[in-house]
Amino acid sequence: MTNGYFQTIYQGFAGTIKGLIVTFKHMIKPSITVNYPLAKLKPYERFRGALLFDAVTCIGCNLCVKACPSKCIGLENQKSPEGKTLKGVNWYYIDFGKCNFCRLCEESCPTKPKSVWHSLDYETVFFSRQEMTRCWKPGDPWIGTYWEPGEKTYKLPAGGQIPIEEIPSRR
Numbered sequence: 001m002t003n004g005y006f007q008t009i010y011q012g013f014a015g016t017i018k019g020l021i022v023t024f025k026h027m028i029k030p031s032i033t034v035n036y037p038l039a040k041l042k043p044y045e046r047f048r049g050a051l052l053f054d055a056v057t058c059i060g061c062n063l064c065v066k067a068c069p070s071k072c073i074g075l076e077n078q079k080s081p082e083g084k085t086l087k088g089v090n091w092y093y094i095d096f097g098k099c100n101f102c103r104l105c106e107e108s109c110p111t112k113p114k115s116v117w118h119s120l121d122y123e124t125v126f127f128s129r130q131e132m133t134r135c136w137k138p139g140d141p142w143i144g145t146y147w148e149p150g151e152k153t154y155k156l157p158a159g160g161q162i163p164i165e166e167i168p169s170r171r
Contacts, residue, residue: 042120043120043122047118047120047122048101048102048103048118049118049119049120049121049122049124050096050118050119050121050124051094051096051099051101051105051116051117051118051119052116052117052118052119053092053094053115053116053136054113054114054115054116055088055089055092055115055136055137057111057113057114057115058075058088058089058092058111058115058116059087059088059110059111059115060075060077060078060085060086060087060088060089061110062075062077063108063109063110064105064106064108064109064115064116065105066108067104067105067107067108068104068105069100069102069104070098070099070100070102071098072094072095072096072097072098072099073092073093073094073095073105073116074092074093075089075090075091075092075093076089076090076091076092077089077090078090089136090137091135091136091137092135092136092137093133093134093135093136094133094134095132095133096124096126096132096133096134097129097132097133101118103118106118
C-alpha cells in the first residue's frame with residue numbers, strides 16, 4: 001500500500017517539474033509579438049497584397065484580363081479616331097470583391113517592369129462594395145479612398161471615385 005502511495009506522489013511531482021521546465025523554456029525565449037500600429041512587419045517577398053496597376057507601362061494586350069480566373073479585371077484599349085486599337089489603356093479596373101489573389105494576371109503580363117503586380121500592402125481596407133472596385137485612368141493615381149496618416153482620415157484623390165455603375169460588366 002505504501003509503495004503505491006509514494007509512486008503516486010513521485011508521478012505528481014515529476015509531472016509538475018516537467019510542466020515547470022516547459023514553462024521556464026518559454027519564459028526565456030524572446031518575444032515575437034509586434035506592437036502592430038507602431039511597428040510593422042515586412043511581408044515575405046512572395047506575399048500577395050493589393051493588386052496595383054501602372055497605366056503608363058501597360059500596352060493593352062489584355063493578357064491579364066484573359067488570365068484572371070475570377071474575371072475581376074477589365075480594361076479598355078485606346079483607340080484612334082478611325083477606331084483602330086492603339087497601344088495603351090483608356091481605363092483599367094479591378095474588383096477586389098472578386099479577386100482571389102492568385103497572381104496569374106501578374107505572371108501573364110509581358111511588360112518589363114510589370115504593369116500589374118501585387119503590392120506588399122496588407123492594410124487594404126474596404127468599408128463598402130463601391131470601394132472594392134478600383135479604376136485607373138492614365139495620369140490618375142489610385143482612384144478610391146486612401147489613408148492619409150497625417151490627418152488620420154480617409155480621403156478621395158483629386159480624380160474622385162468612379163461609380164460601379166459606369167464600369168461595364170464582364171461575362
